Amino acid sequence: MKQKLLVLTTTFPRWKNDPDPPFVYELARRLTANFDVTVHTPHYTGSATKEMMGEIQVHRFRYFFQSCENLAGSTSILATLRRNKLYYGVLPFFLAAQLFSLFILVKKTRPAVIHAHWLFPQGFFAVLLKSFFDIPVVITAHGADVFGLRHPLIKAIHRFTLGRADRIIAVSSALREKINRDIRPVHVDVIPMGVSSEQFSPAKGASCKEKPGFRNQTILYVGRLSEKKGVEYLIDAMPRVRKEFPDADLLIIGSGELEEDLKARAERLGLHESIIFAGPVPNRELPEYYACSSVFVGPSIRAQGGDTEGFGLTFVEAAMSGCFLIGSDVGGIGDIIEDGKTGFLVPEKDSRAIAGKIIYALKNPDEAKQMVARARKKCIEKFEWRVILEKYAKVLLESTA
Secondary structure, three states, X not given: OOEEEEEEOOOOOOOOOOOOOOHHHHHHHHHOOOEEEEEEEEOOOOOOOEEEEOOEEEEEEOOOOXXXXXXXXXXXXXHHHHHOHHHHXXXXXXXXXXXXXXXXXXXXXXXXXXXXXXXXXHHHHHHHHHHHHOOOEEEEEOOHHHHOOXXXXXXXXXXXXXXXXXXXXXXXXXXXXXXXXHOOOOOOEEOOOOEOOXXXXXXXXXXXXXXXXXXXXXEEEEOOOOHHXXXXXXXXXHHHHHHHOOOOEEEEEOOOOOHHHHXXXXXXXXXXXXXXXXXXXXXXXXXXXXXXXXXXXXXXXXXXXXXXOOOOHHHHHXXXXXXXXXXXXXXXHHHOOXXXXXXXXXXXXXXXXXXXXXXXXXXXXXXXXXXXXXXXXXXHHHHEHHHHHHHHHHHHHHHHO
8 A cells, every 4th residue: 555645735736737837747647646635735726625537536625705706826926925015914824724724634634754845834834743643744845935025034034944854955056055044054956847758859849830920039038027037138038039030929928917018118218019918828829939949038037026936847858858948057057057058047137148149049050050959959868757756655665763
């Protein structure tokens, strides 16, 4: 009989074909080969409170009036709070309901190990419950929980949490360094989330010519339209790119609190026809968009509150799909892009540098092909789900011994 694994997360598919990032689900789905997996996650307006997703039992805890249960979902909790200050009134109910429902679920299911995604609140609540039930706790830090939460009280909670968890995982080496330097020196394993090279492959671009709007110089961005993503600097780079390549288009996939501001920016630059805002795209359709694009750009920055890119999974998806990679030299992006070998790293908030590297890649297709091939090889060797699953299963099984 397989041991029970309880996964705690605020990012999880709310329903079938949810366009939100599915990385926690993908890991949990693969871990069903080793464990009997249950997921504890917040309810969202319109989602089921309890359901089976394949072999995963999903429990979504209620915390407020159903119409207001949107604190975690289409954007991060921090982004929701920044966008609408009224949600600060919902937050205490959210935290209390999460802890109470988690206590009941742990008491009922008695898992062999708890895997908490994000240090706060999931990691903190997991180590509190460890005191009651003596269940080992493994915590994965993803980035926003460390880079974006700098209040002294949160830092104190982080130190408490890190000191009581059985194993700590960070999704990038930069995040591990941040934890050890600024919070508490502890042993941290670096294991990112994974990507399937079968799902994300250059072969998925076979029908590009049939897709309207795709040309030989399509530049792609995929992700939330939030401050730390720095998309305005990519938009500002496009006039220089189009001066050299008049047919170059920028395709922006995703949504977020800055969407209308970014559309207005493109309009002011006279680029409303060459910058396409596609909105959220179902995850099953993303591989084709990647494979039909020439260059992928992730212009992430350090946001005002300190938050930045924990790892940058979209870079791995793009590399496996055959895109040329350009990214800012912030957060965990350097774990994926080796500057000049598997793509280009540029200084944050530097539109001129972004434009220059895009133009260079388009002007030097033979060199770009070699870098793309190296990037794809590296990502398959290091970030393929098969490799990541083996590492996670080892950590989780060792914690139960």
